Amino acid sequence: MSAMKTSLVTVLFFVVVLLLTSCSRTPQLPLLASDATILAFGDSLTAGTGAGDAESYPAVLSSLTGRKVINAGVPGEVSTSGVQRLPELLDRERPALLILCHGGNDLLGRSNHQLITDNLRSMIRIAGERGVSVLLVAVPFPDFSLKPPSLYEGLAKEFKIPIETKVLPHILSKSSLKSDHIHPNAAGYRMLAEALADLLKKSGALPS
Numbered sequence: 001m002s003a004m005k006t007s008l009v010t011v012l013f014f015v016v017v018l019l020l021t022s023c024s025r026t027p028q029l030p031l032l033a034s035d036a037t038i039l040a041f042g043d044s045l046t047a048g049t050g051a052g053d054a055e056s057y058p059a060v061l062s063s064l065t066g067r068k069v070i071n072a073g074v075p076g077e078v079s080t081s082g083v084q085r086l087p088e089l090l091d092r093e094r095p096a097l098l099i100l101c102h103g104g105n106d107l108l109g110r111s112n113h114q115l116i117t118d119n120l121r122s123m124i125r126i127a128g129e130r131g132v133s134v135l136l137v138a139v140p141f142p143d144f145s146l147k148p149p150s151l152y153e154g155l156a157k158e159f160k161i162p163i164e165t166k167v168l169p170h171i172l173s174k175s176s177l178k179s180d181h182i183h184p185n186a187a188g189y190r191m192l193a194e195a196l197a198d199l200l201k202k203s204g205a206l207p208s
Helices: 003-024 057-065 079-093 104-108 113-129 150-159 167-172 186-202
Strands: 037-042 068-073 097-101 133-137
Touching: 037 057, 037 079, 057 068, 057 186, 079 113, 097 113, 104 113, 113 133, 113 150, 133 150, 133 186, 167 186
Parallel strands: 037 068, 037 097, 097 133
Antiparallel strands: none
């Protein structure tokens, strides 16, 4: 192989590596101060249905991160109600970070995916207008596939925010990690909290 061809192959190799690296890199968040507040916002998955209050993922995440994590989960809430509820909470609590885990009840009710997308987009924008960073948690379909709708990753790309897509499908596929067919148990919520703490480190919100 000639020197020119060798050089060309080398350049192309590094271009491919750089492209793959940039595509797989976790979107970055501002570093959370030691006294920062995190608002965990969502429905029963955030509230901790199926476990005790101290076993909910926000409670466990607080102990893992050393930050105050407010549990703002409302069982049964749909995303339209979430849009209405979020602004007052953000204004009152003034968090540095919003962990948004919503849409599960919409999926259970077979709501239009565009409606879910629009409501989640509104919540992300409401947070952004207040200078609050967002981490998104994808909720899977409540069926045998346990695959999150593509709308979650689409929103994460649109807003360039970190997203957790794998932990809830894994938890809800294991009977040992569930309290019923749609809710984790204490061990499942701990696994969710650990996955989120890991993502916060990868995104730069916590020291690695």
